[in-house]
Amino acid sequence: MGTAERIGRGPGTGTLARTESWWGHPGFLAVLAIITSPCAVFLFAAYSEALFLALALPAWLLAKKGRWEYAALLAAAASVVRITGLFLALALVVEFFVGEHGAKARNWRKLPLLAAPFASIAAYMGYQWYRTGDMMAWQHAQEKGWNRQTVMPWESFKTTWYNAFEIQSEWTNAFRVEIAAAAVGVALVIWLVYRRQWPETVYVGTQLAAFMTSSFYLSIGRATLLWFPLWILLGHLFARHRWLLGLYLAISLPLMAAFTASFTQGQWTG
Template identity: 50%
Template sequence: MITRSAGRDALLLWFGSRFGLLVATLLGVTLAGYADRWRKWDATLFITIAQYGYDGEPGRPVDDGLPAFFPGLPMALRVVHLVVDDWAAAGLLVSLVAGAVAMVALARLTELEGANGWMAVLGLLLFPMAVFLSAGYSESLFLAFAIPAWLAARQGRWPAAVLLAAGASCVRITGLFLAAALVVEFVMRAEPMRRAGWLVVPVLPLAAYSYYQYGRTGDWLAWKHAQEAGWGRDFAWPWEAWRTTWRSAMGSDDFSVAFRMEIVGVVVVVAALVWLLVLRRWSEAVYTGTQAAALMTSAYYLSIPRSLLLWFPLWVLLAKVGTRRAWVFVLYAAVSGPLMLLNALRFLDGAWAG
């Protein structure tokens, strides 16, 4: 049962934590410099696409990695830029609004499962990679579509579910995994087959984007090949990916710290996936398992801990456990909260943090 306070509590936690992060980040910088501190790594690439398109800035070498980023966030940036002149600030505003939508939906989804919605929201906000929900990255915008889509599916509102999932597919390739999970959920709920045609809708944005990139490059899989060209994410067997990442984690530079985080992230990913399978939450296992398979068969581990931000079933399960055993949630918060602050500082200082 969804309580009336679920959305209110989620918004209080979201905007309260964003205000705290704002105060902490403003220390030692001017207000004008605040947005610039967030213009790091992928946020810069999203801005480049929003400004100039996938050919990049005129007069500079073409970045072959740009097609790896789906057009949802750059399109949102262009819309917000009509009223917000600073591109970095536009990215922060998109994430702020999208994050609020996502947190309300997460709280309502959790309460539908009989748990405390605020626990799921706070659990996500305390996760070590939560800084990317505030940055001009695509995580918040994706969740703003994906979680309401899942909530709608659970309530049997399939037209809304697939349209929202299509929005998620515009933002990240993860939308394809969400589409697969919706098919499993549809079958498990024994929905009338006359409604099955709706399930094609979330795949259409991927088809449209592939067609667009084919027109640009002559490559139907330009988005996939861009990941290989830009980040060396070729296919590798899971044990090869583990071995490569382990060796990289044994160094002494800053990137070695990031690779150690990747290894810890893999352990958490596998444990969470096993947890879902033991509970026989098949549709959610498909959503998370397909992501895990894609990430763990790359040449090396990259952004695996950050991908857990998108695993909303995990945050629902954490809240369900925390509702019954509060000490588990307190322990999680005590361990994860300081790590979240540390990683936020790393990101704002320009270190690779996710």
């Protein structure tokens, strides 16, 4: 056995190689990206983003593997947590029709299972009707409390731009963040369409459409945490181009610190 081969099989070499492989894996880098993102504080504060991801991510993975029963059950639970479950449910239906383990596999008996997330949302609306007499109480509360109504997308952008760049208020920087997050979302949707990732396109695109037709942009920054196609894409990019990870952290970590500080001072919660 040559010297080089003996060194290659040394007791520490395998551990170092495994460590490097683990550190450079796209999955690890995707997690690193999301927990260091500017809005990461909402993963650790008393908000529903973390719980939704805990249910939605395995639902998505199970759907990709054709485990429709468990995927539907988890998606139904995710729909109870956030209205984002509606967009997840729509994306799962698309996955059934374009993925390998749904219609292409003639797995039609599993299709009715995907009604479960919609049933969760319908049950919540029924609860609101029973409690308040208004099936859309959640939406109407937003209209009364935050003046959020459905408008044309250019009206929403114009209002947000005005508040971000034409006047100064305590919310100026927040509106600028919303515009930046919307730009990221649009770029992501374009990329997903280019890659023909139709379920992911529906999941992100429908969310973005809802946000960008509101009276003004609100909570889009927080919503980026739920766009798991974004973090998966970044994980792969960082694995291929390590300098991009350094650039990302150099930008995101100061922003995360600033956002966390503003959150603790009540600027996000009023």
